[in-house]
Amino acid sequence: MGPKGYVMPRAYKEQAESIYNLPIRPSDIYVASYQRAGTTLTQELVWLLANDCDFETALAVPITHRYPFLEIFMFYIEWKKERLANIHQVEESKRENLIKAMEVMTQPVLEKLASMPSPRFIKTHLPMCCLNPTIVDTAKVVYVARDPRDIAVSAYHHARLFTVFDFGGTFKEFWHLFTNNRFPMTPYLEHVKEAWNLRHHPNMLFLFYEELTKDLKASINRVADFLGKQVTEEQMARLCDHLSFENFKKNKSVNYEGLRDYGLMTPRKDEVFIRRGKAGGWRDYFDEEMTQQADKWIEDNLKDTDLRFPTTK
Numbered sequence: 001m002g003p004k005g006y007v008m009p010r011a012y013k014e015q016a017e018s019i020y021n022l023p024i025r026p027s028d029i030y031v032a033s034y035q036r037a038g039t040t041l042t043q044e045l046v047w048l049l050a051n052d053c054d055f056e057t058a059l060a061v062p063i064t065h066r067y068p069f070l071e072i073f074m075f076y077i078e079w080k081k082e083r084l085a086n087i088h089q090v091e092e093s094k095r096e097n098l099i100k101a102m103e104v105m106t107q108p109v110l111e112k113l114a115s116m117p118s119p120r121f122i123k124t125h126l127p128m129c130c131l132n133p134t135i136v137d138t139a140k141v142v143y144v145a146r147d148p149r150d151i152a153v154s155a156y157h158h159a160r161l162f163t164v165f166d167f168g169g170t171f172k173e174f175w176h177l178f179t180n181n182r183f184p185m186t187p188y189l190e191h192v193k194e195a196w197n198l199r200h201h202p203n204m205l206f207l208f209y210e211e212l213t214k215d216l217k218a219s220i221n222r223v224a225d226f227l228g229k230q231v232t233e234e235q236m237a238r239l240c241d242h243l244s245f246e247n248f249k250k251n252k253s254v255n256y257e258g259l260r261d262y263g264l265m266t267p268r269k270d271e272v273f274i275r276r277g278k279a280g281g282w283r284d285y286f287d288e289e290m291t292q293q294a295d296k297w298i299e300d301n302l303k304d305t306d307l308r309f310p311t312t313k
């Protein structure tokens, strides 16, 4: 799709125009990213700062309810048709939950957004060119990016975790799909460059996962400044604790574990949403040949920009 050739699930076409023309409110806050860049961590941080550190609500209300996911339908429309056609193959006791999940994943997000009170918090993995072009002039956008090698490893596990992807190949095969732009929303580096090019706009905050996790306090201060919020010392300590990887893993409002009972995630417990939480884990997955090929791929794709990841400088 478009001049960058983004790969989109077929169903995207059905709502592409409505998404592009979605009326933006000045109080909207978008958290945008390529998947697995640290979106959930960024969403929780933004939401807490914007809501005066209301930890009680954050712990009680799942992040999926606080942040409609703009284009979630596009992954699930075809899946729903296929699952419904083969529903007799699903164990009877699991059918009701699966049908409920189908309804939720394909519900009209745009209608929900229209009736939502302000301020709205919205999650998207769409590249900036798919969103209303007035978005940064009107609302606030926080974009988070991550080293492409860690994105690929994390996205590979995510594609094994979520039954809608049901990826059964090796990591090497996945890396091939990712770098040859055969995976949804690739080319990844074009996705990041679009947001990078807007990073000086006062309504755009561009973050790196590597910086977020290396110095969470500094990142909290950056996001607070961007949102015009003050953070007390006590709030800062509680934010760091709440956003820590260990606590995130246990936190049902952000760890997506609830989806397992609905047949949306594999029953195999070796795959989880809040998985490893480290920068540089890709080294365990790349052989020498892949490492060299990745270096060249990154270099070639960053030739036309001053974008550099903290880990690729």
Ligand code: A3P
Pocket: 033, 034, 035, 036, 037, 038, 039, 040, 041, 150, 153, 154, 155, 157, 213, 243, 244, 245, 246, 248, 273, 274, 275, 276, 277, 278, 281
């Ligand atoms: P890994 O698979 O490398 O562990 P997204 O929310 O965009 O899907 O990103 C998910 C990635 O962010 C996963 O990366 C996940 O473990 C990591 N992550 C989520 N919460 C985190 C936290 N509180 N601290 C550090 N990393 C976190």
